Amino acid sequence: MTETTITAQVAAHVASAAAIALPPEVAQKAQLHLLDTLAAIISGTRLKAGRKAMAFIQGQTGPAQSCVPGTPILTTAIDAAFAAAMAAHADETDDSHLGGRFHPGCAVVPAALAVADHRRRSGAELLRAVACGYDIGARATIALGFSGPRSGTHSTHCLGANFGAAAAAGALAGLTPAQAEHLLSYATQQASGIAYWQRDSEHVEKAFDFGGMGARNGVFGALFVASGASGCTGSLTGPFSYLSAFGENPDPEALAAGLGSRFEIMAASIKKWCVGSPIQAALDSVMALIASDGLTAADVVALRAIMPDDRLTIVDNRDMPDVCLQHLLALALVDGELSFASTHDKGRMQDPRVLDLREKITAIPSPELTEARPARQAIIEIDTKDGRHLRHRTFAVLGTPDNPMRPEEVEAKARDLIAPVLGADQTGRLIEAVRDIERLADVRDLRPLLMTDGAA
Incomplete structure (x- = not known):
């Protein structure tokens, strides 16, 4: 042609x-x-x-x-x-x-x-x-x-x-x-x-x-x-x-x-979550740990969010709640869930419980995750007060072509x-x-x- x-x-x-x-x-x-x-x-x-x-x-x-x-x-x-x-x-x-x-x-x-x-x-x-x-x-x-x-x-x-x-x-x-x-x-x-x-x-x-x-x-x-x-x-x-x-x-x-x-x-x-795309995998991992290990905010001594280094800057400690990685991870652990209303509530960025947990979160850029496929993977590592060391890696984010949402899930979000x-x-x-x-x-x-x- x-x-x-x-x-x-x-x-x-x-x-x-x-x-x-x-x-x-x-x-x-x-x-x-x-x-x-x-x-x-x-x-x-x-x-x-x-x-x-x-x-x-x-x-x-x-x-x-x-x-x-x-x-x-x-x-x-x-x-x-x-x-x-x-x-x-x-x-x-x-x-x-x-x-x-x-x-x-x-x-x-x-x-x-x-x-x-x-x-x-x-x-x-x-x-x-x-x-x-x-x-x-x-x-x-x-x-x-x-x-x-x-x-x-x-x-x-x-x-x-x-x-x-x-x-x-x-x-x-x-x-x-x-x-x-x-x-x-x-x-x-x-x-x-x-x-x-x-x-x-x-x-x-x-x-x-x-x-x-x-x-x-x-x-x-x-x-x-x-x-x-x-x-x-x-x-x-x-x-x-x-x-x-x-x-x-x-x-x-x-x-x-x-x-x-x-x-x-x-x-x-x-998107499953009404937040910035680079945060989706990290939230998938945190929610998986809440479901599998009964994790709560009170359990957390330290949380490490290992993120693709080419996308982390977009969501790293931002001043808008729905694009701030640390805020949303803390919010998910404090509430045990996330909703459209909670992810857009700027007042929650001053919630003492959320702020306390944010102090325990470290975002770590990873060149390896930038190259990994499927793209936009994330790893969450958590040290707990009772001595556990939890880890979850999301390979295929829910809602992506590699892990699509079911029609009923899309309708529930809508x-x-x-x-x-x-x-x-x-x-x-x-x-x-x-x-x-x-x-x-x-x-x-x-x-x-x-x-x-x-x-x-």
Whole structure:
């Protein structure tokens, strides 16, 4: 395949994606990621990034094209996608894709949902567009050939979201292959993002970088091209292209390799714990020791958390509760469990019992765990007052492709996040509707289940 045809091949895939049935196992995985992201959106509307986004779009004007889940708001498709994406990554609840180094759901699902609602597409088409977004978003970052998490000039979390959302929106906007190629040109021009988001202590700009920016850009590009706007061809490869601007060791073939047969949503992870991804394995290990040895906070003399050295800095003694390794390990031992509410309670960071236990925790960076596969392993070692030396190594984190969560586990997580906003009855009906999403004739029929205050 020549480089000049790669963009055209990606565009053709985007243009046809909504019409092509997914294999059953891919459709089920996509349905779970759809539900998981809806839960992140709805719960995130009550967090700071979500609240700021809702307040902003309510000051804008425009036709009521799409709904914002978890609110009574009807607004333009662009604003609905932006606000829902901000809420989806208002914390660390949403999914991730390790190979693509981005969080696909928080940008892809809001973009797809907004356009599907606006254009009254079917549930099956929505699901296919979501899968398409994961496919294109992951390939867009993998093709850059970054040698390490911090080797690129731009953040993969922003770039993957940008192209994933554009592809998902484009798949539902009724574009021809030529128009989809023009959409990719707009996606290339809007590609941005630098990794100083790691300094964000309020998770507002980070929500924009990971979700809101990509969803907004993708829906804008898809609807602008669908309205008749033209763009350039061949934007992804060659001179003056996406890969030439952003790539470290670019691999043009990776942009289109396996499209239609290798589905990147199968490589995506759903989090058991609503906390930063590098902490998942450590929590799995602590909870395993609580279950197997009856461990409590009172038993602990010393705790050593051995972590991959390339990820530890992201979660080491952070000032936000849901991304602080030491706080969450101490909290889990003090409470014997973790919930969405407890992991987001900043006041618990001053709990004397939690602070006392944090003094006994040492985080140890490990080059060996950075290289270990499956990735993101962790080891917890605990010395107890009665002389025991406990150790647990999590090899495959719960929720990853190597240890996937069962559908009932994903639904239980969703219920915990959604019910405080929508109520138990509406939450149950929404979960049932998403479970049966492929039979839904019109995505707009979800509005009464997604929105608050009986709006529809």
